[in-house]
Structures are given as C-alpha cells and as structure tokens.
Amino acid sequence: MVKHDEFEVWYTAEEFPDTFHQTGRMVFTADALAHALFVTGRAPQDQAAYGWTSVYEWLHRVALIPAYVRRAPTGRLARSDLARSLDRSEKVALSYALGQAMTGVFSRQVVSVRFLMHVDRYAARYGIRFAPRTGRRADLFGERESGGWVVAEAKGRSGNIDDELKDTMRAQKRTVRSVGGARPALAFGCAAHFPQYKGVPDHLKLHAVDPVEEEPEAVDLPADPDRFILAYYEPFLAALDAGKEEPVLDGYALASFGPFNVSVGVLAPLVRRVRQGSLDNLYQDVIGILDTHLPASGPNRFSDGTMIMSKWQRALDQDDWSTEPTETYPDWWTGPDR
Structure with a gap:
C-alpha cells in the first residue's frame, strides 16, 4: 500500500530495451508531480527579455493539481468531478499538462533522467x-544520471488511447536524430490517460513506447552541456526571485508562494554557482555540487538539487472524485492489468 501522501500509477513500457520491465508501478508525491510540471514547462527563460514568465506559467500549471487531481482510496490518481465536467477545450489543456508532467515523472523514476x-x-x-519541414518534433529532452541524452514525446488523453495515438508517438519521438552531436540513448513516447470503465471511477495510467525507427526528417539539436544546465536552472532561480524569501532550509535557498501553498528551493551553493554567470565548466561544477551537497533522501528533494514543498493534502483527499461514493471496487482495481 502507498502512504497517505503518495500516488500510485501503473505503466506499460512497449518495445523498450530488455533492461526495462514491461509493466511497472510508480509511486510519487504531489510535490514530485509539481516538480515535473516545473521542468517540462515551455515558457521562454531569457529573464532579461521575458521577466518572470516561466514562474507565472508554472504557477498556472501547478494550480491544476489541487483543483483537478484527487487521490483515490487505493492511492490511484483520479480526476475531480470538476475536472470531468470541464468543456472539451479545458479537458484538452488539463490532459496536455498531466501528460507532460507524467512523462517527467516516468523519465525520472523509470529512465533515471536527472535533468x-x-x-x-x-x-x-x-x-x-x-527547418520549416520539421513540423513534428519531440517535446522533451534531458540527460540520464548514468550519462547519455534522452528524448521524449508526451501525450495526454482524458479517455482510452488507441493504436493511432501510439503510432503518432512512435513517429514524433524519433524526430530528433542527435543531441549535441550524439544519438539519444533512448527516445520514447509517453501517453498519460484515464481509461473509462463503466461504473468504476477512472484512474491515471501511462503507456510508453520506444521503437528504434527514425523519421526521415529527423533534426539535430545542437545542445551544449554548459548552456543546457544554465537554461535548466534559470526558471528555478526566477522562482526564488519572484516568491517570498524564506530562511535557508537544510542547505536550500527557499521562496514561498503563499496563495498557492507551495514553496520552491534550490541548493544554496548551486544557486551561487549558476548566478556567477560564467558558462566555463558550469556543467561539471554543478555535478560536483550535487555529488557533494545533495541530501541522501527526502520526499520533496530531487536529484537535480531542487526542492518543491506543497500543502495540498486537504484538496487532494477531498471525496469529490466520484459521483458514486458507495460503489464497490472490482478485483482488478488494485492491480496493473487495467
């Protein structure tokens, strides 16, 4: 059983290397979901030109969690009744955000992507x-803790997924041929969806595919490790500037966003190094800081040296995720088969 503050989401990994389990279970907190929403945001990060755009975007996205996400009695992630009553365009936006976030959670937990x-x-x-001809392009890219670039395509659906969606993910995820001159170690697609079962509340599942085929129009992404790391941490530093400064906590510089009941933290030595502004050896310096200062464990502390702390327990545990509160659960409700 999962803890009272954790979600449980089952995934199916299709066509992945043999080192990955075909079916697996992810357990994570709302803070991990909020962290995934942060890193998968697409707002511009040039603070001089755009100010705190990334912070506003993230606060908008993260507010979706207490508004629309609920924890079922089994720990499964379900949508609130309000979420299920949204109009089509609103449901699409919610599914898109959850698809991005769950791809982030899968990338971190299953694929061991640190950035x-x-x-x-x-x-x-x-x-x-x-080039204009590259109309289709994968959403996300990052680096595994063991080394090597990863490319991921994220999808979200409010209902079942079909073969057409799987084929779309197969095509889009292989539209990046190389990252920084190297072929991606993994390039996969993830679809987060809420299967519909008559008389039973839907819960989130994840379907991932990792075929080896490459699109004829695949592009090369000229990523540089030092510039990648700078771009990665810029929205976190912008959040520290935008929020209310709090006392340093366990070595983390911290800022809170009161009305949203959420705080953002970054290891203080990491903040100092990134704010120096020098790109020379930035990547190696950051890795060195993480190796030296990263705590051994923590429910809201992440391997990139950041921290997200939320206070959404009351909202997540509200019994407003099913219009049939007295219904009984079939045996398969607690297993990975559905």
Missing part, C-alpha cells in the same frame, strides 16, 4: 531555428 527540459524552451533560450 529534463522542453525542447522549445531550450531552442527559444538560444535562438535555435529548425
């Missing part, structure tokens, strides 16, 4: 232009 970023955010930060 993950939206391709468009990196491209916008450094003025990278892709």
Whole structure:
C-alpha cells in the first residue's frame, strides 16, 4: 500500500530495451508531480527579455493539481468531478499538462533522467531555428544520471488511447536524430490517460513506447552541456526571485508562494554557482555540487538539487472524485492489468 501522501500509477513500457520491465508501478508525491510540471514547462527563460514568465506559467500549471487531481482510496490518481465536467477545450489543456508532467515523472523514476527540459524552451533560450519541414518534433529532452541524452514525446488523453495515438508517438519521438552531436540513448513516447470503465471511477495510467525507427526528417539539436544546465536552472532561480524569501532550509535557498501553498528551493551553493554567470565548466561544477551537497533522501528533494514543498493534502483527499461514493471496487482495481 502507498502512504497517505503518495500516488500510485501503473505503466506499460512497449518495445523498450530488455533492461526495462514491461509493466511497472510508480509511486510519487504531489510535490514530485509539481516538480515535473516545473521542468517540462515551455515558457521562454531569457529573464532579461521575458521577466518572470516561466514562474507565472508554472504557477498556472501547478494550480491544476489541487483543483483537478484527487487521490483515490487505493492511492490511484483520479480526476475531480470538476475536472470531468470541464468543456472539451479545458479537458484538452488539463490532459496536455498531466501528460507532460507524467512523462517527467516516468523519465525520472523509470529512465533515471536527472535533468529534463522542453525542447522549445531550450531552442527559444538560444535562438535555435529548425527547418520549416520539421513540423513534428519531440517535446522533451534531458540527460540520464548514468550519462547519455534522452528524448521524449508526451501525450495526454482524458479517455482510452488507441493504436493511432501510439503510432503518432512512435513517429514524433524519433524526430530528433542527435543531441549535441550524439544519438539519444533512448527516445520514447509517453501517453498519460484515464481509461473509462463503466461504473468504476477512472484512474491515471501511462503507456510508453520506444521503437528504434527514425523519421526521415529527423533534426539535430545542437545542445551544449554548459548552456543546457544554465537554461535548466534559470526558471528555478526566477522562482526564488519572484516568491517570498524564506530562511535557508537544510542547505536550500527557499521562496514561498503563499496563495498557492507551495514553496520552491534550490541548493544554496548551486544557486551561487549558476548566478556567477560564467558558462566555463558550469556543467561539471554543478555535478560536483550535487555529488557533494545533495541530501541522501527526502520526499520533496530531487536529484537535480531542487526542492518543491506543497500543502495540498486537504484538496487532494477531498471525496469529490466520484459521483458514486458507495460503489464497490472490482478485483482488478488494485492491480496493473487495467
């Protein structure tokens, strides 16, 4: 059983290397979901030109969690009744955000990606232009803790997924041929969806595919490790500037956003190094700081040296996620088969 503050989401990994389990279970907190929403945002990060755009975007996205996400008695992630009553365009926006976030959670927990970023955010930060013919492009890219670049395509659906969506993910995720001159170690697509079962509340599941085929129009992403790291941490530093400064906590510089009941933290030595502004050896310096200062564990502390702390327990545990509060659960409700 999961803890009272944790979600449980089952995934299916199709066509992945043999080192990955075909079916698995992810357990994570609302803070981990909020962190994933942060790193997968696509707002421009040039603070001089755009100010705190990324912070406002993240606060808008993160507010979706207490508004629309609920924890079922089994720990499964369900949508609130309000979420299920949204109109079509609103449901699409919610599904899109959850698809991005769950791809982030899958990338961190299953694929061991320490740094993950939206391709468009990196491209916008450094003025990278892709050829007009590349209309389809994967959403996210990042680096595994063991080394090697990863490319991911994220999808979200409010209902079941079909073969057409799987084929779309197969095509889009292989539209990045190389990152920084190296072929991606993994390039996969993830679809977060809420299967519909008559008489039973829907809960979130994840379907991932990782075929080896490459699109004929695949592009090369000219990523540089030092510039990648700078772009990765810029929105976190912007959040520290935008929020209310709090006392340093366990070595983390901290800022709170009162009405949203959420705080953002970054390891203080990491903040100092990134704010120096020098790109020389920035990547290696950051890795060294993480190796030296990263705590051994913590429910709201992440391997990139950041921290997210939320106070959404009351909202997440509200019994407003099912219009049939007295219904009984079939045996398969607690297993991975559905």
